Amino acid sequence: MKKTQEKSKDMSDKAIDSALVKQAQNGDIKAFELLVQRYQQKVGGVVSKLIKDYHEIQDVTQDVFVKVYNSLAKFRGDSAFYTWIYRIAINTAKNYLVAKSRRIQNSDIEPIEAENYAGAFENQNFDTPDAEYERQEIEQVVHASISELPDDLKQAITLREVEGMSYEEIAQAMDCPIGTVRSRIFRARDAVENALKPLRKKEYKRANYVR
Numbered sequence: 001m002k003k004t005q006e007k008s009k010d011m012s013d014k015a016i017d018s019a020l021v022k023q024a025q026n027g028d029i030k031a032f033e034l035l036v037q038r039y040q041q042k043v044g045g046v047v048s049k050l051i052k053d054y055h056e057i058q059d060v061t062q063d064v065f066v067k068v069y070n071s072l073a074k075f076r077g078d079s080a081f082y083t084w085i086y087r088i089a090i091n092t093a094k095n096y097l098v099a100k101s102r103r104i105q106n107s108d109i110e111p112i113e114a115e116n117y118a119g120a121f122e123n124q125n126f127d128t129p130d131a132e133y134e135r136q137e138i139e140q141v142v143h144a145s146i147s148e149l150p151d152d153l154k155q156a157i158t159l160r161e162v163e164g165m166s167y168e169e170i171a172q173a174m175d176c177p178i179g180t181v182r183s184r185i186f187r188a189r190d191a192v193e194n195a196l197k198p199l200r201k202k203e204y205k206r207a208n209y210v211r
Contacts, residue, residue, distance in 0.1 A: 014161040015142045017081040019193045025072055032072070034134065036065050039082060043089045050093040060096050064089045080164075138196065145195035149188055156181055157188035 017038075023031035044061045051057050067088050075084055146154060152174070159165045159173060167185075171178045 014080065015146060015157070015189075015192050016138055018077065018161070018189055019142070019196050020138075021072070021075060021077070021081060022189070022193055023196070025075075032069060034138070035068075035081075039085055040065070042082065043085060046086055046089040047093045050090070050097060056096075060093055061089075063096075064092045067092060141195050142192055145192045146188075149191060153184050153188040153191070156184035160185050 017035070020031045020035050020038075024035060040061065043064050044057055047057050047060045047064070051060060064085070068085055071088070075081070146157070149157070155174065156170060159170045160167075165173065167178050167181050170181045170185075174181065
């Protein structure tokens, strides 16, 4: 039961990332802000493995997300979004140290280890009540949209996003052409994105109302 719940959460997280990335690539600034909220603490943890000064960690973390924003169009989903951000964070921190003529240490940290490492950010909470509410709303919508998918779409997106299988491996597992696999995954992601659109519109109206 616990493993099922963990897989469901993993699926939800990756589906959320996929939908938010796609919206951000289409110019949705709010979607990118949510991605920053989701990963700011983890990126700070990665940076703090190489840089110890708290203020420098903040500066480099901000620089990481500037680079993520500028490179977002290049992200194609071949790896998990966090893994992609992790690589940018490590390279940015290394470049910062080189520019400061400092020795680089602890550069062999793995993404999974970094994901669980808080370092200098361990007591920092970047989530406002509104951000936490928005994330919970998004997770609920994603869970619901995935659960309503036809079995073939649900299986394809699960094998891709949770199991990390290639399109060729999924085609073999599902005994269908690669083109069919791509179509099923596209339709599954599209369904999640469409399910999130009313939520994005509601948040946009709420933001304008606050202004």
